[in-house]
Amino acid sequence: MATTPIETVQRPHGNNLVRWAKDRPEVLVLSADLTASCEADGFRDAYPDRFFSMGMAEQNMMSFAAGLAREGFTPFVHTFAVFICRRPFDQVAMSIAYPNLPVRLIGFLPGLTTAGGVTHQAIDDVALMRLLPNMTVLECGDATEVESVLDAAQAVNGPVYVRMLRGEVPRLFDPGAPLRLGQARPLGAGRDLAVLSTGICTEEALRATAALRTAGLAVAHLHVSTLKPFTDPLILETIAGVRHGVITLENHGIIGGLGSAVAEWMAEAGLGKRLIRLGLRDTYAHGAGRDYLLREYGLDAMALVRAAEDLTGARLGLTEAALTRVRLETLGTADKTEDL
Amino acid sequence: MDQARPSSTDPRTQVGQVAAAVRRRVLEHTLLHNGGYLSQACSAAEVLATLYLRVMRLGPSRAPLTPRPFAGVPGAGNPASFTGADYNGPRAPELDRFIFSPVHYALVLYSLLIEVGRLGPAALAQFNQDGSTVELIGAEHSPGHEVTAGSLAQAISQAGGIALARRLRGEPGWVWVFMSDGEFQEGQAWEAFAALAHHRIGRLGVYIDANAQQCDGAMSSVMTIEPLAARLRAFGAEVHEVDGHDSDALAAPAAAARTTERDRPLVVIARTDPCRGIDLLRARAPKLHYVRFKSEQEFAEYSRLLETLRGASA
Numbered sequence: 093m094a095t096t097p098i099e100t101v102q103r104p105h106g107n108n109l110v111r112w113a114k115d116r117p118e119v120l121v122l123s124a125d126l127t128a129s130c131e132a133d134g135f136r137d138a139y140p141d142r143f144f145s146m147g148m149a150e151q152n153m154m155s156f157a158a159g160l161a162r163e164g165f166t167p168f169v170h171t172f173a174v175f176i177c178r179r180p181f182d183q184v185a186m187s188i189a190y191p192n193l194p195v196r197l198i199g200f201l202p203g204l205t206t207a208g209g210v211t212h213q214a215i216d217d218v219a220l221m222r223l224l225p226n227m228t229v230l231e232c233g234d235a236t237e238v239e240s241v242l243d244a245a246q247a248v249n250g251p252v253y254v255r256m257l258r259g260e261v262p263r264l265f266d267p268g269a270p271l272r273l274g275q276a277r278p279l280g281a282g283r284d285l286a287v288l289s290t291g292i293c294t295e296e297a298l299r300a301t302a303a304l305r306t307a308g309l310a311v312a313h314l315h316v317s318t319l320k321p322f323t324d325p326l327i328l329e330t331i332a333g334v335r336h337g338v339i340t341l342e343n344h345g346i347i348g349g350l351g352s353a354v355a356e357w358m359a360e361a362g363l364g365k366r367l368i369r370l371g372l373r374d375t376y377a378h379g380a381g382r383d384y385l386l387r388e389y390g391l392d393a394m395a396l397v398r399a400a401e402d403l404t405g406a407r408l409g410l411t412e413a414a415l416t417r418v419r420l421e422t423l424g425t426a427d428k429t430e431d432l
Numbered sequence: 433m434d435q436a437r438p439s440s441t442d443p444r445t446q447v448g449q450v451a452a453a454v455r456r457r458v459l460e461h462t463l464l465h466n467g468g469y470l471s472q473a474c475s476a477a478e479v480l481a482t483l484y485l486r487v488m489r490l491g492p493s494r495a496p497l498t499p500r501p502f503a504g505v506p507g508a509g510n511p512a513s514f515t516g517a518d519y520n521g522p523r524a525p526e527l528d529r530f531i532f533s534p535v536h537y538a539l540v541l542y543s544l545l546i547e548v549g550r551l552g553p554a555a556l557a558q559f560n561q562d563g564s565t566v567e568l569i570g571a572e573h574s575p576g577h578e579v580t581a582g583s584l585a586q587a588i589s590q591a592g593g594i595a596l597a598r599r600l601r602g603e604p605g606w607v608w609v610f611m612s613d614g615e616f617q618e619g620q621a622w623e624a625f626a627a628l629a630h631h632r633i634g635r636l637g638v639y640i641d642a643n644a645q646q647c648d649g650a651m652s653s654v655m656t657i658e659p660l661a662a663r664l665r666a667f668g669a670e671v672h673e674v675d676g677h678d679s680d681a682l683a684a685p686a687a688a689a690r691t692t693e694r695d696r697p698l699v700v701i702a703r704t705d706p707c708r709g710i711d712l713l714r715a716r717a718p719k720l721h722y723v724r725f726k727s728e729q730e731f732a733e734y735s736r737l738l739e740t741l742r743g744a745s746a
């Protein structure tokens with residue numbers, strides 16, 4: 093299998109944004125006092141005439157962005173996800189989403205990726221943005237998706253919410269396999285279980301699915317980066333094809349995010365089989381390290397293994413140590429469906 | 433009631449005629465439907481008439497005199513949706529734009545558009561009718577409306593974005609915003625003025641109908657915003673406080689502002705009387721936000737007043 097050892101990329105969004113926006117004069121960046129924190133400082137320094145500091149005033153920033161978009165510009169609003177989806181929800185709904193304006197909302201610190209605690213952890217953002225008519229919802233799972241999500245977003249005629257990653261980001265997917273709007277990534281096929289994961293949870297899921305396969309289970313795995321519209325036929329085909337049931341794993345509450353989207357579609361399609369939604373179970377979290385929180389709230393590889401045991405009724409005997417030993421590798425373009 | 437185009441060439445007289453006609457038309461409509469935003473017509477008639485007749489540089493309407501029916505909400509899958517801004521003429525670099533913020537005044541704006549010939553007199557028959565764009569509380573498909581502003585104080589921020597975009601493109605035209613004083617209870621209004629000053633947005637003018645009334649009653653009893661002029665000056669705006677029924681006083685700050693390069697928003701606080709021209713309303717104070725007649729006797733009083741006003745204009 094032609095894989096390369098996993099690499100991590102420093103600040104992929106910050107560097108990509110500068111490159112990507114160079115010959116796109118319609119692209120503006122708006123920031124609410126979190127410019128370097130959202131890796132928009134490079135853009136600010138490279139294109140100062142297209143960068144607008146809006147201060148800690150997100151309601152105004154959203155409606156201002158709408159006004160700019162009405163005039164043909166494409167504002168990329170950069171702030172933490174919580175400050176896009178909670179405080180200015182009405183402005184996002186009425187100023188941006190209702191008129192279907194091409195504003196790109198780039199939300200940082202999804203879910204439990206921050207030690208900043210409950211005020212900074214976006215555990216409801218996917219649900220809130222999925223609620224809005226006209227809104228497209230994308231989530232990045234690795235550096236390759238961070239680097240390709242802007243193209244996907246910019247192709248959308250309407251507003252887009254992006255769950256973005258910052259800092260040191262692993263590269264799970266080959267750079268030649270960019271994020272494609274509306275297309276899930278098949279990361280493995282199998283007829284026992286289907287696993288659907290998003291965002292940073294895909295790394296955890298890869299660890300678990302590798303271990304599950306060594307334990308003899310045939311696991312289908314899809315990485316989902318387009319959470320709305322949720323229409324990729326591959327998702328339904330994959331779910332229809334498994335024997336024991338479905339597990340979703342998301343860095344978000346289980347209400348309104350990936351797990352809900354899967355449940356809604358399964359029910360509407362009449363796919364009567366079990367579904368276990370892994371994520372925050374109707375609870376807020378607290379400030380702590382990411383790995384600690386993923387384990388505490390059951391969003392990690394071991395939680396997925398236990399869910400697989402629940403669905404299959406098998407005792408797999410997998411330990412934390414076995415999961416930790418799984419060595420992840422960047423998936424080559426040609427191999428993405430080979431690991432079956 | 434037929435359309436009453438201004439007959440005088442004197443702008444002050446024109447505004448007076450149009451404003452009187454707007455009050456008559458809104459009163460007539462309120463009687464016909466036993467309900468309406470009547471006090472908003474009383475307070476804002478001269479402000480809106482001055483904006484359309486003396487302040488804004490707009491091209492001719494590009495929209496049909498009889499409003500089109502609702503064509504669905506905006507969306508990638510609905511190319512048929514349209515904007516009510518076409519009633520304010522085409523977009524062009526040198527032309528102004530009008531952003532209507534307190535859309536509960538929609539009936540007043542529709543009436544004004546009729547009096548200045550941008551909307552046909554029959555349009556009000558569609559007011560608040562199912563499937564019509566002449567909605568009770570206007571949205572961006574409603575005649576004269578460019579943005580969806582019913583969640584108050586969002587329009588000033590949107591206007592700021594439009595003005596910034598126009599500056600980036602080097603356009604000389606202004607953006608004019610009509611606001612109500614109650615909107616300054618929303619924090620977003622102050623966020624917006626901070627941003628307008630910080631980004632030195634100059635070709636943006638705001639006319640505020642300061643009628644001191646809101647849904648629950650007098651603003652002084654609900655949540656005071658005074659001293660509004662001092663607060664707005666402290667936020668970096670150039671502020672003028674004028675008699676909101678005096679067209680010359682309303683128009684003068686805009687005329688002066690056009691003659692200089694500017695680095696801050698212009699604000700005209702129009703101090704207005706929510707019962708101007710319809711003194712009967714004073715008996716209902718302080719609940720003036722929406723008028724529904726309480727008795728046959730009251731209905732008859734307002735009907736007689738309408739006859740009197742019609743006689744005075746004939």
